[in-house]
Amino acid sequence: MANRPLTFLTFLSLLPLICFSFSPENPTDRRILVLLDDLAIKSSHSIFFKSLQTRGFELDFKLADDPQITLQRYGQYLYDGLVLFSPTIERFEGSLNLAAVLEFVDSGRDLILSADVNSSDLIRNIAAECGVDFDEDPSAMVIDHIGYALSDIEGDHTLVASDSFIQSDVILGSSKIEAPVLFKGIGHSLNPANSLVMKVLGASPSSYSANPNSKLSNPPTLIGSAISLVSVVQARNNARIMIAGSLDMFSNRLLKSGVQKAGSSNKYGKSGNEQFVTELSKWVFHERGHLKAVNVKHHKAGETNEPAMYRINDDLEYSVEVYEWVGKSWEPYVANDVQVQFYMMSPYVLKTLSTNQKGLYYTSFKVPDVYGVFQFKIEYQRLGYTSLSLAKQIPVRPFRHNEYERFIPTAFPYYGASFSTMAAFFIFSIIYLYNK
Incomplete structure (x- = not known):
């Protein structure tokens, strides 16, 4: 009994903090569920995750096949944002599935989805519902023999350096991204029937999507500037979605790596990946715009x-x-x-x-x-x-009957016509009655 007043006073002291935490005046999502294929991604992509945490986000890391996964409890959502860094997952465990992810977005919450080579049908279907169609060949990658990134080892030119950004300060921030973004993954196209999806990072006109380990027997279905590397969607309920075709794009290795685009004399000590994914994540989670x-x-x-x-x-x-x-x-x-x-x-x-x-x-x-x-x-x-x-x-x-003017000037011709008709009838009657 002696501790009860102290407990009550403690609750009163915390009440303003509780009210502030749930204040609708702050639109920024703060609780984010991160689903991974492997917990090693937590350390290999730690720079990106740390940038979210330093901005005040609470990240809950789980394996995509964790049977305890749930987005809501008793009809209330436990998270405000969802990050899917699990491109190869065939089936979510727990209460999460394709319909649950789409319902999560329909409720006005935000989503970051990263696909990659050999992405599962589940990830492809989620992207397709958002207006993004990945290359049908699961082994296809974006290849660019002109705009590739120079490296010590001459490879198959699947590590491309792209600087084809969307021209929007509100999406990518007011500070210009000087260095190209390193990308190694799968390309996608935008569904023309979906007017809400936008290309944020595009491929160069010399790029195409194909399996780098096999010869082309038919022309590739995705070529040139039609290939989108990263796209975003803002739904009509203001939920925001980011879809990327490369998980490596978020990795510490590419965030710290230097970059030089083939055919260019400009060499950068650091790629534009960190600035790109940081600024874009600010937009996705409503920190801007x-x-x-x-x-x-x-x-x-x-x-x-x-x-x-x-x-x-x-x-x-x-x-x-x-x-x-x-x-x-x-x-x-x-x-x-x-x-x-x-x-x-x-x-x-x-x-x-x-x-x-x-x-x-x-x-x-x-x-x-x-x-x-x-x-x-x-x-x-x-x-x-x-x-x-x-x-x-x-x-x-309309005007009430007593709000009109007594005589309306525009009606004077009608007044004259009425009185002239009466006068003419009176004169006609006199002449008709008294004239023999």
Whole structure:
């Protein structure tokens, strides 16, 4: 009994910390499940894992065939992100399977998947569901006899040096990646039916996908710039996926290795792998490019209170604040392409919002001369950023009978026609009755 007050006080002291830990204001995923083919990958890829841990992520390492694997318990997900470094696994153990992985992404959580040579059908099927199709030949690798990486041992040119990056600062960071990325693995193509998948690292025009240990009897199915080495997907629920065709790309060996591309005099003491995978993982786990909208307001011009409805031809003002998560804090998001629609079945008003460069976006317009139930609607989608979808409903009424002007100037011709008709009928009646 003597320890009970102390325990209660301890709980009260920890309560703010608990609330902060589960605060929705921090969008960054913090608990990540890492599934491996072999626990040796934990040490051979330690630089990549350490970069995640130093940024505050909690990594839970498990073998992909561990029978205790589970993503959720009592309907609640135990992890916010999933890293699949198990390209050869034929079947997950525990409660994890293809459907569970897809459901995990459908819930808005993030995924990093790395395939490799001889990848299993399970890994290929997960990638295919995300809009990525790996080469059908399980032994095929990306080969480049022109853009390969120079090494002391002349090999089969399967270690390629690629500098074909996506041009997006929000995905790869504002610091330019100077050195090429070393890649040794399998290539893939993007499903044209999936508009959400993007190529982040592409192969050179001289590359092709084939088995390096056998002669080509038929033309390769994947050639040139159509080959994607690393791709990303941002789903409509803002879940993010990264799919790479090489597990070695994340390894300490290639992260620390120097690189010189064949035909180039530039020699780099360190490849661009570490910067590439670090910056890309920041984007995947929402440390960059995550937007939120707050303080949506609208009111009549000259007023401050939000009305229950508007009248046709009213002048109104609309404003919203948009912020971007930059890893540690929310900063004002500055852009010139945020638009608002005044919408009923179709947009009656479409306005580009002005900004004060401090996160506030605003505009003003006149309510259209149409009454009904309208919506203030923002559908903002920009490459690399989470999409914003805002909708706020408001009715618009016509003028009441006592709100019209007594005499409408545009109706004067009709007034004249009415009185002239009455006068003509009166004159006709007099003439008809009293003229013999």
